Amino acid sequence: PPIDESRVVRVESPADGVRLLRVDRPAARNALSMEVRRQLAGYLGECARSTEVRCVVLAGNPQAFAAGADIKEMADAGTVDMMKRGVLDLWRATAACPKPVIAAVRGYALGGGCELAQLCDIIVAGRSAKFGQPEIKIGIMPGGGGTQRLTAAVGKHKALRYLLTGDVFGADEAFAMGLVSEVVADDAVEPTAIAMACRIAAMPPLAAELIKDVVMRGMDMPLEAALTLETRALHLLFSTRDQKEGMAAFIEKRAPAFTGT
Numbered sequence: 009p010p011i012d013e014s015r016v017v018r019v020e021s022p023a024d025g026v027r028l029l030r031v032d033r034p035a036a037r038n039a040l041s042m043e044v045r046r047q048l049a050g051y052l053g054e055c056a057r058s059t060e061v062r063c064v065v066l067a068g069n070p071q072a073f074a075a076g077a078d079i080k081e082m083a084d085a086g087t088v089d090m091m092k093r094g095v096l097d098l099w100r101a102t103a104a105c106p107k108p109v110i111a112a113v114r115g116y117a118l119g120g121g122c123e124l125a126q127l128c129d130i131i132v133a134g135r136s137a138k139f140g141q142p143e144i145k146i147g148i149m150p151g152g153g154g155t156q157r158l159t160a161a162v163g164k165h166k167a168l169r170y171l172l173t174g175d176v177f178g179a180d181e182a183f184a185m186g187l188v189s190e191v192v193a194d195d196a197v198e199p200t201a202i203a204m205a206c207r208i209a210a211m212p213p214l215a216a217e218l219i220k221d222v223v224m225r226g227m228d229m230p231l232e233a234a235l236t237l238e239t240r241a242l243h244l245l246f247s248t249r250d251q252k253e254g255m256a257a258f259i260e261k262r263a264p265a266f267t268g269t
């Protein structure tokens with residue numbers, strides 16, 4: 009049966025403050041159709057605006073986190089079609105979430121799926137997860153940041169080794185290269201990602217957002233400018249209630265209650 013494109017991303021609330029967005033197109037190994045991209049961008053925007061959501065988990069299913077862009081949607085496209093699809097705008101909206109985003113990767117994370125994991129902040133991978141940028145094998149190249157984010161994560165020589173051969177690599181290799189934050193048993197991927205998200209959700213959200221913001225912006229900046237940005241962001245946190253609360257709780261030997269103010 010044809011895939012019902014109206015429900016290709018599911019929204020779950022596994023814990024307080026945590027939203028899990030699940031790409032759910034198993035018949036196509038979670039290939040990122042335009043509709044998946046639209047729904048991901050839309051739901052991440054909602055998470056960004058929600059006062060309840062403090063951390064997001066992106067997940068797929070046991071066989072695939074996402075096996076790339078949908079090749080069947082692109083096979084007959086020309087340059088102008090590709091330009092008009094506005095994929096880049098949707099992708100930017102997906103990457104723009106100011107809140108921490110954790111990828112929970114089981115199965116294949118290939119092409120655009122590998123890039124989707126790369127635009128998350130933390131990647132938890134199952135032992136049998138498979139990563140790769142196989143675009144070259146079908147006559148194209150990464151278009152969701154893979155040439156840049158993979159290189160930033162693992163360095164030029166490892167990145168080009170995989171970008172130019174299209175070879176798939178496993179979770180342990182991805183971890184050794186620095187692409188993956190943590191490797192766990194396949195069954196433990198989502199529980200681990202959700203538990204980490206819960207811990208982050210209990211942190212002061214403004215501090216979490218500023219840490220992410222300074223890390224991301226700092227990657228594009230000369231060190232001195234980035235360090236200045238870091239200092240300014242730190243000083244800004246001294247006008248939040250959560251800074252007063254965090255330090256008071258430490259001194260009073262009690263658990264802090266952060267409110268995001």
Ligand code: CO8
Nearest residue numbers: 035036037039075076077078079080095116118119120151
């Ligand atoms: N797009 C469309 N359909 C797919 C995709 C995909 N990327 N991946 C798998 N499918 C479909 C298959 O066609 C098959 O459909 P059907 O049952 O109708 O024949 C079904 O999913 C199951 O696939 P397989 O039978 O191949 O399953 P296996 O478990 O044997 O293999 C693999 C799984 C290894 C993931 C294999 O399917 C594969 O190699 N897929 C393609 C991976 C790939 O090349 N990804 C890169 C795509 S290009 C990209 O991501 C960058 C594009 C940048 C531009 C973005 C603009 C839109």
